[in-house]
Amino acid sequence: MLTDAQLLEAAERFGTPLYVYDASVIDRQVARVQEAFAGARVFYAMKANPNLTLLSRLRAQGIGFEVVSLGEFERARRVGAGGDEILVNGPAKTEQEYALGSELGATFIVDRASELDLLPSGAKLLVRVNPGLEVHTHSHLATGEAAAKFGVRLEETVAVIERARALGLSVRGLHLHIGSAITEPGDFGLAFARVAELAAQTGPLEVLDCGGGWGLDADLHGIAQVAREAASAFGAQLWVEPGRFLVAQAGTLLTRVVGQKSTARDFLLLDAGMSELMRPMLYGARHPVRALWEGEARSVDLAGPACESGDLLGRDLALPEYRPGALLAIEEAGAYGASMSSNYLTRPRPAEALFEAGEWRLVRRRQRLEELWEHELPED
Ligand SMILES: Cc1ncc(COP(=O)(O)O)c(C=O)c1O
Structure with a gap:
């Protein structure tokens, strides 16, 4: 301190x-995440704090970036991040973001079925699933409930994957992010388990991205465990996207x-x-x-x-x-x-x-x- x-x-x-900012606290939080989520890929949700100095520090420790605007995209590029280090997210991406993302070979997080028609052929993607549940956080921070504007409904997910494949897109896996500042361990477990049930229909996938949203007092090892279980249902590598927890x-x-x-x-x-x-x-x-x-x-x-x-x-x-x-x-x-x-x-x-x-x-x-x-x- x-x-x-x-x-x-x-x-x-x-x-x-x-x-x-205290650099040693950032390094400590990175180490905590890398220890608890050993083997997972970590993408920093840049919206939490996009200062270039912090981004460089995080990238030097092997962390990629989740970006939601052209500006965030450019910040990732300015600190030297390449396409495989960038996840392009957001419910209303622009033409420029699609173009830049596919030119660089970034992975897109698809938030609705109609986005598939906007992606250039061959684009890599994760389908964001909305698990449709209430979580313990402020209503403005909850993103995984049925009425939220985010993601594809659980029951529509398989059809979206099939359509993406038919369009020549490269479906790497699934994504979910249920909200922010969540400390209730059961919220993550329930959400991840709901998504894991899709494995029976999707078969193996390369990636399961369980998002971020961990409150500062959250039980990181507990979250990592339920996330790993869900990823293994798909035979997938686990990806995570913390913002708040790191900075x-x-x-x-x-x-x-x-x-x-x-x-x-x-x-x-x-x-x-x-x-x-x-x-x-x-x-x-x-x-x-x-x-x-x-x-x-x-x-x-x-x-x-x-x-x-x-x-x-x-x-x-x-x-x-x-x-x-x-x-x-x-x-x-x-x-x-x-x-x-x-x-x-x-x-x-x-x-x-x-x-x-x-x-x-x-x-x-x-x-x-x-x-x-x-x-x-x-x-x-
Ligand atoms: C898709 C996605 N991933 C990750 C995050 C990071 O959340 P947090 O800062 O709570 O970890 C957010 C935050 O809004 C998000 O929307």
Whole structure:
């Protein structure tokens, strides 16, 4: 864990709001995944955090990438990833993504039957199956229930495989991803087992990709075991696609206290809010918060600068008495933090810094204000 002194140094050097990453935590998480899922291929779901420095680090450890946009595709290419290291996913891929993916020999995750007609002949693919079950997570994070927009229904899967083959496409196997931040072991077991039942109809397949979605406290070995059992039903190699698990705990959002206020509740006012960290507002995420100053504790909510009542980065937290300019570390923010940050309120996206081998290094500079309107066409 980064020490208070290291965090204070980063805030001094690079300013706030600031995302900081601890390289050793990324390496630790990679090692945990590679140990628990030994023999499986790991593809990092880049949406969690697409910073090029992190991508290079992951690729150097043998990890491929799941990409869902042309931009993510280009990021994978910039860190040197070739076609067999790239999975092209998404429910609404574009013509350019199909063209680039097949030119490079990437593997597509087919999300609906009609996509088969859009793929060039010979394209390699996995069919994404929707196992049709409720999982224990926020409704915005569940992707494997019957009403979700993702995947092909279990009962239609075999027909999709047959049609793909008839079209001259190369069906490598099946894919599923039931949602994010899931810690309930039974959810994975049930979903994987449902898909494994298809083996009786499909026969052997090369790949079963069991997706990601592992909550930070999830029992990795338990998930690996049920995933392996499902893969072996197809005689397939297991692939996985973690995002959050690899990078969330490595990241911290540093923010300064700029004021305080009391209404019916007590607030600390921060220089970061929903533009920098969407997760609390988007799906009620609760991040651990560390105060880098001391004082008598009182219960407060953490309010960002947006004129939105939901712009709260924490609620009911016991934090020291208000001190202007004091620093707060919003932890476990390495996944879906910087990557979901926005220019809402014409706020520049924050800088990002990596702590590695005892030193801080800027890995994304803070956006400049002028960059925020440079694409607009001024009126004459
Ligand atoms: C298809 C797919 N795979 C993997 C992931 C990664 O999920 P997580 O970051 O929860 O591991 C996602 C996240 O949305 C996804 O949609």
